Amino acid sequence: MEKVVFTTGGTGGHIYPALSIAKKVREKGIDTLFIGTKHRMEKDIVPNENFRFIGLDVLPLRSVKSVIKMITATISAIKLLKKEKPTKIIAFGNYITIPVLIAANVLRIPYYLQEQNHTMGQANKWFYKGAKKVFIAFENTLESIKEKYKSKFVVTGNPLREEFYGKNKREERQKLGIKDDERVILVIGGSLGAKNINEAIVKKWKTITEDGRIRLFWATGKDNYEASTYRIRDFGTAVVEPYFENVPELMAASDIVICRAGASTISELIQLEKPSVLIPYDFVGQKENADVLEYVNGAKIFTNETVEKAIDETLSIVRQASMLEFMSENVKTLKKGNSAEIIVNEMGIK
C-alpha cells in the first residue's frame, strides 16, 4: 500500500508547496503523514488542513545543544519510519528535514526533494545525490549542478495554491469593480510584510493617489498595519489591509505588482504572467530569485535603499500599456504548468 511522508517546516514558503502536493496525493485516496518540528508554524498550519502531523524536537544547527537534539530527533525519525512504513518520502528543504532524510538513507526508503528557490539551500545540497529526483522551480538552478547528477533534476516550477490556476484578468477586475481604463497596482511583502516598502508607499502617497486612474491594493504585513498607516488621513479608493487572503484574485486583476522576491511570490507572478517591480530581501537568496524574472525582461529590481525610485518606476510603467504587455509576454515564457500535478506524476503516484 502506497504511503507518502512529507517533511517540511519553518516558513510558509516551505510549507504551502508541500500542502499543495499532499492535497493531490490525498485526492487519490493515498495515505499521508507530515513530519516537521514541534516549534514552528507547520505545527498549526498542517493539522488545520486535516493532515496527520508529527513534530520532532529540532532546532537550527547553531550550537552543541542543537546538534544533540538533531541526533535524538534522527533516532526518533528512524523509529517512526520503521513503524509507519512509508513507500515514498518528499522533503522541502531546510534543517527540519535532516532527521527524516538521514532516516530515509538508513532505511533505504526512496526519497524526493523539492527546492523552491533559485539557489539550493544547504539541506537539499547535502542530500540531493541520494535522491530519486529533485524538483526545482527555476531552470537556472541546474547551472550549479555537476553534469552527472543533472538527470535527477526536473524543472517543475513551484507548487502553488490551486486558486492561482485558471484565473482570468478581465473577470477578476469585474468582480472587484475595476474600470477598463483604471490601472491596478498590488503591493505585498513576503508572508511577514516589508517595512521598507511600506515606508516608501507612505512617502509617495500623494503622487500615487493624485492620479484618479490608479487603484492601489496594499498589504502592509500583519504586524505593520498601524505603524504604516497612521499618517494617512484619506485612503481614497485604495484598499489597505494587514494581509490579503485573496492574493490569487488580486494578483490576477492587477497590472503590476510591487513585492519582495520570496520563491512562492515569484512563481505566482509567473503563473499569472505579471510584470513586477521587485525589492528582494537579500540575505536569504531572494536576489537570485528576482534575477530569474529580470533576466527575461519581466521585472525590474530595486533595493531597500531605492524603494522610492521603485515606486516612481512602477507609476511610469503602469501608464505604458505596451510596456506592460511586453513584460507580461516575457514572464509567460517561464510558465511550467501545474507543478503539484507534475510532481505527483514524476513520483509515480497513481
Ligand SMILES: CC(=O)N[C@H]1[C@@H](OP(=O)(O)OP(=O)(O)OC[C@H]2O[C@@H](n3ccc(=O)[nH]c3=O)[C@H](O)[C@@H]2O)O[C@H](CO)[C@@H](O)[C@@H]1O
Ligand atoms: C524572509 C524569508 O525567510 N523568506 C523566505 C521564505 O519566504 P516567504 O514565505 O516570506 O515568501 P514567499 O514569497 O515564498 O511566500 C509568501 C506567500 O505569502 C502570500 N501572501 C503574502 C502577502 C499577503 O498579504 N498575502 C499572501 O497570501 C504570497 O502570495 C505567497 O504565497 O521562504 C521562501 C521559500 O523558501 C524563500 O524564497 C524566502 O526567501
